[in-house]
Amino acid sequence: MPHSATPADREPSVEPASASRRDSRGDGPAPRTRREAKEFARQESDRERRRHRGRDRAEISHWLATFAVAIVVMLLVRGFLVQSFSVPSGSMEPTLMPGDRILVSRLQRGPSIERGDVVVFDGTGTWGAPAGADTPNSGVKGILKSMATLVSLGSGADYVKRVVGVPGDHVVCCAPDGRITVNGTPVSEPYVYPGNAPSLQPFDITVPDGRIWVLGDHRSASADSRAHLGSPGGGLIPLDAVVGRAWVRYWPLGRLGGLTPAPTLQQIPKTPSAPS
Secondary structure (H helix, E strand, O other): OOOOOOOOOOOOOOOOHHHHOEOOOOOOEOOOOHHHHHHHHHHHHHHHHHHHHHHHHHHHHHHHHHHHHHHHHHHHHHHHOEEEEEOOOOOOOOOOOOOOEEEEEOOOOHHHOOOOOEEEEEOOOOOOOOOOOOOOOOHHHHHHHHHHHHHHHOOOOEEEEEEEEOOOOEEEEOOOOOOOEEOOEEOOOOOOOOOOOOOOOOEEEEOOOOEEEEEOOOHHHOOOHHHHOOOOOOOOEEHHHEEEEEEEEEEOHHHOEEOOOOHHHHOOOOOOOOOO
16 A cells, blocks of 8 residues: 655745844845845935934934023023023122123022122113123124023123212211221221222212112222212112122132122121111
8 A cells, every 4th residue: 555645754844035034133034136135225315314313303302392491490590590600800809800701699699788798780771881891792702702692691791890889878978097987986907908988089978768889899990989970860779689699709710719708897786767
């Protein structure tokens, strides 16, 4: 009886070449001709470029979102907490030198300003822009300056001075010994530039409510309240124009340090009629 072939005896069927020759990545049959190989390589290259573009777009979106959040946080900090300023002149030497960078607390302004504080204020409505201040520019330079003003540098008419008189104070120059008096008390001023007199210009000012009287520490080189007696407000600065109290000098690092109020001014009692 003829032996019938069992399934195990049968020769295994041969798969079609197109089915057995698969790309190692499982993306479909491998190319069989040079033209097909070139086409296959081109398609693979296109797919890889699309994947890279997708990753690049995602990364760019991530960095744009991060940048936007950083700008918002910076504007919030600038608007409500602290602001950075660069000292443009020597009018506050030796306390502040030209090019020093300071941080100003915007939480300390208005009625919280005390005699002896170093403050930054906006002179737009009173003294105008300081001498030598940059004028507005058009074009790219102007845009960059506007951006710098937005995030840090202020109005372009900002001044930094020391508060010598607060509302209700009677400030006079000078006592027989050459010192300035506040409410009848002669003031020792160790922060004044060495060799400078407290003031060579006489004045007799009673500071009205809502105003302050300010002087630079480098008295012979400071265009301060004395120099603006004929300006709107008589050289007095509205408390509303005060940006805040300067509390730290952070640059250059060799001059890093706090800016504490002058105790000889701060300790003078207010007049009985002065607002508390």
